[in-house]
Amino acid sequence: MEGVVRSVGTHAAGVVIADKPLIEYLPLHRPTSGSDETPIKTVTQFEMGILEKLGMLKVDFLGLITLTIMQRACDMIAARHGKRFDLGNIPLDDPATFELLGRGQVAGVFQVEGTGMKRYLTQMKPKNLDNIIAMISLYRPGPLEFIPSYIKRMHGEEPVDYRHPWLEPIFRETFGIPVYQEQIMRAAVDLAGYSMSESDELRKAISKKQKEALLKHQAKFIAGATARGMPPASAEAIFQEWEEFARYGFNKSHAAVYGVISVQTAYLKAHYPVEYMTAVLSAYKHATENVALYIEDCRAMGIAVLPPDVNHSGLDFTIEDAAEDRGTGSGGAGRGQTAARPRAAIRFGLAAVKNVGEGAVQVILDARGQGGPFTSLDDFCQRVDLRHVGKRALECLIKVGALDRFGGRAVLLEGLDQMINASASHFRAQEAGQLTLFGAAGGFAGVQLPKVKAEIPRREQLKWEKELIGLYVSDHPLQPVMDQLSQHITHYSGQLSEDDHGKSVVMAGVVTSLRTHLTKKGDTMGFVTVEDLQGSLDLVIFPRTWREVNTWLAVEQIVLIYGKVDAKGAGSAKILVDVLKQDFKLASAQPAGQPARPAAVQSIMWSDDELPPPPVDDAAPLPPGYVPPPPDDDGPPPDEPAAPAAPAANGAPAAIKRNGNGHGNGWPSAGGAGLPGEKRPAREAPAAPPRRLVVTLRASGDKDRDNRLVRRVHGLLTSFHGADRFEFVVHEANGTRHQLRFPNSSTRWCDELAEQLAGLVGPEALKVEALA
Numbered sequence: 001m002e003g004v005v006r007s008v009g010t011h012a013a014g015v016v017i018a019d020k021p022l023i024e025y026l027p028l029h030r031p032t033s034g035s036d037e038t039p040i041k042t043v044t045q046f047e048m049g050i051l052e053k054l055g056m057l058k059v060d061f062l063g064l065i066t067l068t069i070m071q072r073a074c075d076m077i078a079a080r081h082g083k084r085f086d087l088g089n090i091p092l093d094d095p096a097t098f099e100l101l102g103r104g105q106v107a108g109v110f111q112v113e114g115t116g117m118k119r120y121l122t123q124m125k126p127k128n129l130d131n132i133i134a135m136i137s138l139y140r141p142g143p144l145e146f147i148p149s150y151i152k153r154m155h156g157e158e159p160v161d162y163r164h165p166w167l168e169p170i171f172r173e174t175f176g177i178p179v180y181q182e183q184i185m186r187a188a189v190d191l192a193g194y195s196m197s198e199s200d201e202l203r204k205a206i207s208k209k210q211k212e213a214l215l216k217h218q219a220k221f222i223a224g225a226t227a228r229g230m231p232p233a234s235a236e237a238i239f240q241e242w243e244e245f246a247r248y249g250f251n252k253s254h255a256a257v258y259g260v261i262s263v264q265t266a267y268l269k270a271h272y273p274v275e276y277m278t279a280v281l282s283a284y285k286h287a288t289e290n291v292a293l294y295i296e297d298c299r300a301m302g303i304a305v306l307p308p309d310v311n312h313s314g315l316d317f318t319i320e321d322a323a324e325d326r327g328t329g330s331g332g333a334g335r336g337q338t339a340a341r342p343r344a345a346i347r348f349g350l351a352a353v354k355n356v357g358e359g360a361v362q363v364i365l366d367a368r369g370q371g372g373p374f375t376s377l378d379d380f381c382q383r384v385d386l387r388h389v390g391k392r393a394l395e396c397l398i399k400v401g402a403l404d405r406f407g408g409r410a411v412l413l414e415g416l417d418q419m420i421n422a423s424a425s426h427f428r429a430q431e432a433g434q435l436t437l438f439g440a441a442g443g444f445a446g447v448q449l450p451k452v453k454a455e456i457p458r459r460e461q462l463k464w465e466k467e468l469i470g471l472y473v474s475d476h477p478l479q480p481v482m483d484q485l486s487q488h489i490t491h492y493s494g495q496l497s498e499d500d501h502g503k504s505v506v507m508a509g510v511v512t513s514l515r516t517h518l519t520k521k522g523d524t525m526g527f528v529t530v531e532d533l534q535g536s537l538d539l540v541i542f543p544r545t546w547r548e549v550n551t552w553l554a555v556e557q558i559v560l561i562y563g564k565v566d567a568k569g570a571g572s573a574k575i576l577v578d579v580l581k582q583d584f585k586l587a588s589a590q591p592a593g594q595p596a597r598p599a600a601v602q603s604i605m606w607s608d609d610e611l612p613p614p615p616v617d618d619a620a621p622l623p624p625g626y627v628p629p630p631p632d633d634d635g636p637p638p639d640e641p642a643a644p645a646a647p648a649a650n651g652a653p654a655a656i657k658r659n660g661n662g663h664g665n666g667w668p669s670a671g672g673a674g675l676p677g678e679k680r681p682a683r684e685a686p687a688a689p690p691r692r693l694v695v696t697l698r699a700s701g702d703k704d705r706d707n708r709l710v711r712r713v714h715g716l717l718t719s720f721h722g723a724d725r726f727e728f729v730v731h732e733a734n735g736t737r738h739q740l741r742f743p744n745s746s747t748r749w750c751d752e753l754a755e756q757l758a759g760l761v762g763p764e765a766l767k768v769e770a771l772a
Helices: 048-053 065-081 095-102 115-124 129-138 143-154 165-174 181-192 196-207 211-227 232-245 252-271 273-283 288-300 358-371 377-383 391-399 409-414 416-432 458-469 479-485 543-549 599-603 703-718 751-761
Strands: 014-017 057-060 318-321 344-347 504-518 524-532 535-541 558-566 574-581 656-658 664-668 691-698 725-731 737-741 766-770
Touching: 048 057, 065 252, 065 273, 095 115, 095 252, 115 129, 115 143, 129 143, 129 165, 129 252, 165 181, 181 196, 181 211, 181 232, 181 252, 196 211, 196 232, 211 232, 252 273, 273 288, 273 318, 273 344, 288 535, 358 377, 377 416, 391 409, 391 416, 391 458, 409 416, 504 535, 524 543, 535 543, 535 558, 543 574, 691 703, 691 751, 703 725, 703 751, 751 766
Parallel strands: 535 574, 691 725
Antiparallel strands: 014 057, 318 344, 504 524, 504 558, 524 535, 558 574, 656 664, 691 766, 725 737
16 A cells, blocks of 8 residues: 555645646646536646646745725725725825834734734834835744844834844844845855755755755855855854754745735725725624624724615625714815814625625615615515525624614514514515505514513623624714713723733723633632623633622623733733632722812822823722732643731731731731631621721822822722721921811721732731720
C-alpha cells in the first residue's frame, strides 16, 4: 500500500494559469466531492510544490467580505451623494483618513480594528500609506516586539542605526528595522551581486528555513559582499541576522494590498460614516457580537440606530433620513448659512432578527412596495399573506417591536393566531375567486384582538430584543440607572485595552450568563459575563467573593463591579473581581436642607453643573493588597486570606489588622466584638447604639479627582442604610481645615462598609466615635 494515494484535497483558492491548455502540461482529474453543484470541475493531480518546480503560475484568489462592504457603501454613496467610487479612485493620501486611524476609531476598518492594533495606531499617529503597510506587517507574533521601536524611530525618539552604510537606502523606509522579504532580496542584489531570480531563491530558503540551501547562500553572499569591499565579518553578521528574519519577515506586496484596502475603508468611514457603517452592519447582520460592537461605534459617532419596523426596515440595514432641522436656535442655520441637512440614521434590517428568514421578509417588503406603508393592523394582515411569513417569524418580529405601531406587544402576541387566521382566510378567498355582489374580491373581516389587562414589562421586552437581535436596540437595562452608576464607574467595556492591565476599575453591567467552577481545593468560583453600554465583559469571581454573591447573583441582575483588569494573553480583557454589589442606590452629594459649604471647600467639591461627564480615566478604588492568585491547570483557585477579626469601635481611630511582619494591610474594624473569622450577614441592622464616622479628606491638587472622591465616599456611605451618622473633615492644600456635617443623611457602620471606605481613602482616614 506504500505510495498509494489515500485521498485528494483541493486548494482553497489556488488557480493554475498557463499559456496553453493545461492538459498539455499536467495530468488532471475531477474533484472528489462528487457534487454537481461545485463550481470546480477540474483539478491538477500535481500538488503545489511540484507545480512551482515545473514553472507553472499558481495564483491564489481570496474572497473578502470587506470588498462586498466597500461595494455596498460605494453604491449608497453614489445614490445619496452622486459621487462614484471604486477600488481605483478612493484616495490613499487623505489627511482626515489618517487622523481617524490615529484616533483609534477603527471599528469596521479592514485589518486594524483589533484592540492591540488600535492601541498601536493611536501611538503611531500614521501619516501615510507606508505607515499602515508597515504596521500590518509588524503586527504579528514574530515582529510584534519591534513595533515600539518603529514608532519611537518614526517620531525621532530613538536613533536609527544600520548594520552597514550600504543598507541605509534599503531599510530607510522602515527606520532601520527589517520588515519585508523584498528588502532582503534587494539587499542581496545590491550587496552581493545576486540576480533577481537568485534573490527570490534566497527569500524562499530563509522563509522556509531550508538548511542546505541556506548554507549555500551564506557562502555565496559572503563571497559576493567581500568581493565588493565589505569586511567578511560584517557580511557574516548580516546574513546571520537574515536567518533570524525568517521568524518575522513578511511579504510587502501582500501587506501593501491589505494596507490599501485598510486606508480605503478608513476613508469611506471618515467621510461617509452612515453609508459605510450601514454596509458593515448588513454584512455582519447574523453575527450578533459584531453587530453590537458596530452599533455602539455608530452611537459614539452620533449616528442613531433605529429598531426594526415593518413600515421602514428593509431586508438588510438601511439608511433613513430624519426630518430636516430648520431651527434658528444655536443648532440651526444663521445668517449666511444654509439650512441644516437632514440627519441620517441607520434602520435595523428585518432579516437581522433571529428566526426571521429572507423569504418571510420579502413577502412583507413586496406587499409594502405595492401598496405603500401599512396603515393599520387590518391593512397589514390584508396585504401580507401571513401564511408565507410564518407564525414563528411573526412572533419574533412582534417581540422586537417591529409591529409596535399597530398596538402593544402583549395584545399582538395574544392575538397572534387571530392575525394569521384572518390573513389566511382572506388570501384563501382570493385564491378561490370569491366575489362580492359588486364584483370585488371577498371583503376582509378584520382582526379581532383579545383584551389584555397589562402590557409586558419593559425589562421583558428588552430581554426579547437581546435574545432575538443579540443586543438592546430600543433601550438598555442600564439606562434608567446610569445617573447613579455614572458617579462611580471609571471604564466601559469598549475602553479596556492591554494598557489597562493590572489597573483597578469600577464598572457596571447587566449579567447575561454565569457558570461555576470547582478549584483543586474544592472551592466554588464563578465565571460571569455582563454587558454594559459598549459591549460584553467577562468576570472572574474567586471563591471568597463568590460565597458572598452566589445567593443573589443571577442573569439579568444589574451589578456594580470593583476589580482589576487582566488584559494579558489572547482574547479580550477580563476583570478579576474583588467586590460585586447590587445595591448602588446613591444620594446626591449635598442633600436637601444641608448647610452651604464653606467657600474654601469649593475647590474640592464642585456643583453638579461643573462636573465633567463620566466615565473618568483615573484608577478606581479597590481594597489595597488584593493580588489575584496565579492560575493553574485546574482553574485559578485563590489563596484566600484569613477572615477579618472585628475589634470593638471606640473613640480612637479604627483599629487596623496587621500581618505577621507588622505592616498594616487589613481593614478597620466595624463594630462590636465577634469571633475571629465570624461571617457577618450583609446589610444587617446594627445592634450597637448609633455612632459617628469621621472621614478625613485631603486635597490632592487635582480638582476633578478630589470631587469624584467626595462623591464616591458620600454615595457609598448613604448606600448603607442605618442610624449611624457621618461627617467629613476636609484639609485644604493651604492648611485650612473644614468640617462638613450631613444632618439629613445617615449610614450603617459595618465590615463591608469599612472595607470599601478603606479602599477609597485609606484606613487611617477613618475614625468611629460614640454619639453623645
